[in-house]
Amino acid sequence: MGFYVAQFLGGLAQASSLFIVASGLSIIFGVTRIVNFAHGTFYMVGAFVAYSIADRVAGAWGFWGGIATAALVAGGIGVALERLLLRRLYQSPALFQLLATFGVVLVGQDAVLAIWGPEDRLGPRAPGLAGRVHLLGQAIPHYDLFLIVLGPVVLGLLWLLFHRTRWGVLVRAATEDREMTAALGVDESRLFTTVLFLGALLAGLAGAIQLPREAVTLHMDVAVVVEAFVVVVVGGMGSVTGAFLAALLIGQLQAFGILLVPRITVVLAFLVMAIVLAIRPYGLLGRVPALPRGTADAVEPPLRPASPGLIAVALALTLVLAALPVFAGDYVLALASETLIMVLFAASLQFIMGPGGMMSFGHAAYFGLGAYGAGLVVKHFGATMVTGLVAAPLLAGLAALVFGWFCVRLSGVYLAMLTLAFAQIAWSVMFEWTAVTGGDNGILGVWPASWAATAAPFYELCLGLSIAALLLLRRIVFAPFGYAVRAGRDSPLRCEAIGIDVQRFQWLAFVIAGVLAGLAGGLFAYAKGSVFPTYLDVPVSVDGLVMVLLGGVQSLVGPIVGAVVFHGLETQLVRLTDYWRLVVGVIIILLVLAFPQGIAGALGGRLRSGRSGTGEAGR
């Protein structure tokens, strides 16, 4: 009995911290409508700053002063982020705002690495609260009790702020209806800056108060932002009370889940999210979002068949690539193979994001399951490479068939979070099911068949398969099926009224994307000779997103450009500097600012305007 009470109280303490970080995210999203991935960065910075101050200044001043300072520093970073970056992006498509905040995450990781170094840090106990009370034979830390009180206190303060101050009323109004607030003549830029301050401050506070409870590490930012998103989505985007309820739910789940499935409590949270979203598509307290009156997302121009110029370039490029083994060494060929695999992966993701209009944060699931599809048949049946490359898209496609069925019932950020949830669930299965998958140790010895064992033939295989897949995708996009998928993105209302079952087309598109991502994953397994759970993990999904967004989500050439640029940049920078994330992050941010439609989008726009000019004349 006492044990369960202790577990329950621990869950409550965890919930407080979760709630505080999630409430900040929710408030920022509510007002700016930006999905801010850098929120975890605020949290991480808060934790590190609090650590440093408590480390240098002993006693209560250092600890509590450190927490206060950390929250303020994080708030200041939020203000700087809004002033320097987000402000320029409010008119950009939502996906580009997202990409920019990814850039900030990368910069933040390396900035923290440069300042604090790579070691994990353990914070001190809280002065004055270091003891424990004994309850039913269990020792409960004073600090946990403090946190349990802190969560509701913050909720109460936020409530007062939003209901008793003019500023808070404006924030609520902006959350409900942004256009209306603009029409009322509210000074938007000040509102947004202050909202970022508050949101970041809450994140910094949440990071700082965790100091006595968990180690401060370099990778906490992504983990935290993902968890915070789960809380916000389960609670309903923009609802602070919803976030509180969701944090309680997930805190308890983790506290008791750890008794059942010790290593993967985070998956429980995703499972809950999947269930909640299946029943309540907008979260516990979320409302059906009002349709935006002026859509920020640029309308894609009608599809035009490739110009003779583009076809010539593509043909020439294909020939050069096919001839690459003649003049390139093994290292270049291996790198080129990997890049081609990434192109295929990115293209599959672009298919659902561009034409399909479905944002996915979990495309790694299909890439990784593809790799496992190949790895498992090799490990258990000693299968040949050809069998492996058939099993790869098959397993990934099956997963996409099941996961996609649920995902296409949602839209927007909710859909994206559900894809992430499924990816994390798939990851945990591969990670935990040691008997079959080898767990953490992965599957080794997934080598290509003898005819493809050297770099050149394997490269040609990758080239052939990815070009075939790209051509197939292109055909699909230009065929009625692709038109139907785009129509579903353009106007679900119109589609229903002309007999198009939008969800069915989205579902099938999801499966096609899953199959092709699986093929990429299968090839990747053979390229690396091994398969690990990390192939399904968040960073792979993020890489996919960045490649697609960098290239331009609305362009069929986009994922090619994006994958080549990003993968090339990453591999080269990793060799040159420890701070490659910083460089990549800065480049992403600059690119977003310079080309809000993506690289290929910008180039394509120029080409297209030139072409349609002649087209008009010809008609």
Next chain:
Amino acid sequence: MTVVLRVEHLVKSFGGVRAVDDVGFTVGAGERVALIGPNGAGKTTVFNMLNGQLRPDHGSIQIDGVEVRGRRPRAIWRRGVGRTFQITATLPSMTVAENVQMVLLSFHRRLFDIWRPAAPRYRDQALALLDRVGMADQADRASATLAYGDLKRLELAVALASRPRLLLMDEPTAGMAPRERAELMNLTAALVAESGVAVLFTEHDMDIVFGHASRIIVMNQGTIIASGQPADIRADAEVQAVYLGSGAMFAPRPGGAA
């Protein structure tokens, strides 16, 4: 005259508000029935129930004698109901012609084709339809760049492409110049004469209503307060009261489109 649409005891509430309260009427083949009423009377809500976008709380909706209440919009569309929206709903990333081609592809169940290019399919048929609504010269424009009145005409072509038995037009001429309005309604009249389609439309312009409706149904606060021939409606005291202050709209205008 065969009855195409039969509506009985239709009810829909939003929260506590009865937006549509026990509404019943019929529309026959070849008829052009105007559903009029002040803002918020419940006209669009009726339309949304007719094409399946909203589920009625009570009542019955029969298309050609078949009960369709509660079916999905796409199923009702298959039974021959085409509609235009008060706030236009087109496919902005496609050209004008492609918008119509999509309907034809869907109608002929060709959308699952992943191989043959879509652009040339049913294009001639689409162009012919666009020609009817006066949009042929803009066929290859991106529909996102159309003027509002042109969007309305495109919507009409889209609604007609599946050769509906019943055509629902929610404020088809809003945002158009007076001459365009009359043209569009004359076109509708011609289509009705040719194909015998049943038309139900809402409209705030009384010149259009009295000039182009074969029958008029007047709604106010969710209920039907009058229905009948244009001349009867014009004389109806209750209708006059609802439109108090705008009674001038009912005065016959010699110059009005008719």
